[in-house]
Amino acid sequence: MNAAINWPGVWAIFHHEMMRFFRTIWQSLASPVVSTVLYFVVFGAAIGGRIQSVDGVAYGAFIVPGLMMLTVLQQSVANASFGIFFPKFSGTIYEYLVSPVGWIEVTAGFVGAAAAKAILIALVILGTSFFFVGVHILHPFWMLAFLFLTALGFSLLGFIIGLWAKSFEQLQIVPMMVITPLVFLGGAFYSASMLPPFWAAVAKLNPVLYLISGFRWSFFGLADVPVGVSLIAVALMVGICFAIIRRIFATGWRLRE
Amino acid sequence: MAGIIEIDDLSKQYGSGTKALSNVSMSIEEGEIVALLGPNGAGKTTLISIICGLVVPTGGTVRVGGHDIRRDWRAARRLIGLVPQEIALEPFEKVINCVRFTRGLYGQPPDDAYIEQVLRSLALWDKRNAVTKELSGGMKRRVLIAKALSHRPKVLFLDEPTAGVDVALRREMWQVVEQLRRDGVTIILTTHYLEEAEEMADRIGVIDKGQLLLIKPKAELMGEFGRKHLTIELDVPLAAIPADLAGRGLTLTQGGRAVTYDYDTRAARTGIARLLGDLAAQGITVRDVSTKQSSLEEVFMSLIADRKAEDAA
Numbered sequence: 001m002n003a004a005i006n007w008p009g010v011w012a013i014f015h016h017e018m019m020r021f022f023r024t025i026w027q028s029l030a031s032p033v034v035s036t037v038l039y040f041v042v043f044g045a046a047i048g049g050r051i052q053s054v055d056g057v058a059y060g061a062f063i064v065p066g067l068m069m070l071t072v073l074q075q076s077v078a079n080a081s082f083g084i085f086f087p088k089f090s091g092t093i094y095e096y097l098v099s100p101v102g103w104i105e106v107t108a109g110f111v112g113a114a115a116a117k118a119i120l121i122a123l124v125i126l127g128t129s130f131f132f133v134g135v136h137i138l139h140p141f142w143m144l145a146f147l148f149l150t151a152l153g154f155s156l157l158g159f160i161i162g163l164w165a166k167s168f169e170q171l172q173i174v175p176m177m178v179i180t181p182l183v184f185l186g187g188a189f190y191s192a193s194m195l196p197p198f199w200a201a202v203a204k205l206n207p208v209l210y211l212i213s214g215f216r217w218s219f220f221g222l223a224d225v226p227v228g229v230s231l232i233a234v235a236l237m238v239g240i241c242f243a244i245i246r247r248i249f250a251t252g253w254r255l256r257e
Numbered sequence: 258m259a260g261i262i263e264i265d266d267l268s269k270q271y272g273s274g275t276k277a278l279s280n281v282s283m284s285i286e287e288g289e290i291v292a293l294l295g296p297n298g299a300g301k302t303t304l305i306s307i308i309c310g311l312v313v314p315t316g317g318t319v320r321v322g323g324h325d326i327r328r329d330w331r332a333a334r335r336l337i338g339l340v341p342q343e344i345a346l347e348p349f350e351k352v353i354n355c356v357r358f359t360r361g362l363y364g365q366p367p368d369d370a371y372i373e374q375v376l377r378s379l380a381l382w383d384k385r386n387a388v389t390k391e392l393s394g395g396m397k398r399r400v401l402i403a404k405a406l407s408h409r410p411k412v413l414f415l416d417e418p419t420a421g422v423d424v425a426l427r428r429e430m431w432q433v434v435e436q437l438r439r440d441g442v443t444i445i446l447t448t449h450y451l452e453e454a455e456e457m458a459d460r461i462g463v464i465d466k467g468q469l470l471l472i473k474p475k476a477e478l479m480g481e482f483g484r485k486h487l488t489i490e491l492d493v494p495l496a497a498i499p500a501d502l503a504g505r506g507l508t509l510t511q512g513g514r515a516v517t518y519d520y521d522t523r524a525a526r527t528g529i530a531r532l533l534g535d536l537a538a539q540g541i542t543v544r545d546v547s548t549k550q551s552s553l554e555e556v557f558m559s560l561i562a563d564r565k566a567e568d569a570a
Contacts, residue, residue: 023349092346
């Protein structure tokens with residue numbers, strides 16, 4: 001009997017989280033769109049004036065997948081970590097622990113909503129980029145698949161951060177000190193092939209490189225690493241995060257006494 | 258017949274070694290109101306937190322409606338509503354959405370007619386579109402009750418429902434509980450307001466240092482442990498208790514206009530008839546006689562004191 005998923009419970013959490021997003025829809029969308037426009041101005045216009053193309057793709061278009069990934073990663077982590085941290089902070093977490101929802105329902109509700117918001121914002125950014133550069137998507141299905149898997153993987157990571165965090169400072173520190181540097185060093189604005197051989201090898205230790213590479217491949221057919229490796233990397237991340245979350249709920253770490 | 262809640266040999270020991278609950282067993286019948294009394298840190302909140310799923314027990318079992326709270330937790334939890342001690346609400350959410358959300362968490366399909374009924378019964382309908390941070394403390398507590406009732410639970414836990422609220426609101430809360438009793442909801446409340454337990458409960462359990470000292474019907478508890486005070490008003494004031502009546506436990510009160518006498522309701526002979534006879538024999542005329550049952554507070558204090566004396570021995 002315990003195995004049956006409480007779908008209305010999943011929907012309640014998902015809907016509740018999405019409503020929070022829609023209550024502040026303009027703030028939610030304006031901030032990433034403005035940032036993207038600034039990135040286009042700084043990287044696309046200023047630097048792009050000096051770098052004409054990367055592997056035959058105009059520099060302005062080349063950075064679009066990286067910018068989308070940057071946003072998806074930041075938004076996924078921020079939304080999911082805040083989503084689960086806020087009930088802990090306000091005390092309403094007790095509701096999730098006493099109601100007939102298990103780790104699957106709670107994770108599906110929070111992570112599903114965080115990923116949906118991140119994907120929505122990424123698509124708005126893609127739409128915005130059409131005003132600046134001509135972008136052609138070579139493999140639309142794989143573009144959406146990478147977008148979904150990456151949003152899912154990093155929403156799961158954000159969820160773990162939110163479960164772990166005991167304060168707003170802790171909530172901020174991982175995205176600021178780890179996620180953002182990994183994205184900038186993961187080839188959001190350049191190809192790993194542009195780096196000297198030693199640094200190109202070091203860059204391959206960065207898991208985000210695989211995501212951006214796979215995503216860029218879906219746009220232009222260009223990749224720093226084989227697409228299969230990118231897919232395995234993101235699938236691995238999703239699997240590991242699920243296992244960690246399951247363990248956290250089973251032990252009640254930072255949730256139950 | 259098994260009760261709606263069956264607790265058997267329940268224990269909780271924290272990692273630090275603190276024993277919050279020791280071998281607690283009790284059965285709660287459907288439809289009754291049970292008050293759990295005890296000083297701060299006695300283990301009351303730990304007990305209800307275990308039943309509701311917030312705390313994992315280290316030993317024993319709990320069944321709610323026949324469902325084991327650990328093996329069959331989904332079915333058990335569907336029967337339970339919890340009103341926590343601390344007011345915890347999403348500050349920017351509307352009242353009605355808070356209640357709808359909780360109903361969803363419990364796997365129930367939307368039912369706005371029922372939610373309207375709950376909000377009306379708690380005098381919250383006019384505030385349904387207010388965001389919770391704008392509400393008064395009493396209203397917030399009622400929103401917590403509305404949330405706990407949103408899925409029609411059979412058992413409602415109220416953890417210190419009137420802690421820190423004023424007298425008027427406390428009365429209001431008691432009326433809400435009375436309404437729930439009429440609706441047939443089983444209620445378990447923790448409190449350290451003895452007046453509250455006395456006012457609402459059918460049975461009273463006393464917990465101290467993690468142990469259930471007793472659980473008895475209120476009237477039985479009062480009868481068993483209660484003492485009565487007899488006040489005898491006199492026609493002519495006395496300067497002192499007459500020497501012949503010394504050693505009978507009499508106290509002169511009201512400036513000599515009354516004599517009080519404490520007696521045990523369980524005693525075979527209360528000594529009242531003899532006392533009145535002796536007063537008459539002394540030529541003391543009685544104007545009026547009244548009795549007063551000792552309050553639950555006195556019962557409770559005597560229980561805790563007995564236990565302290567046992568511990569010291």
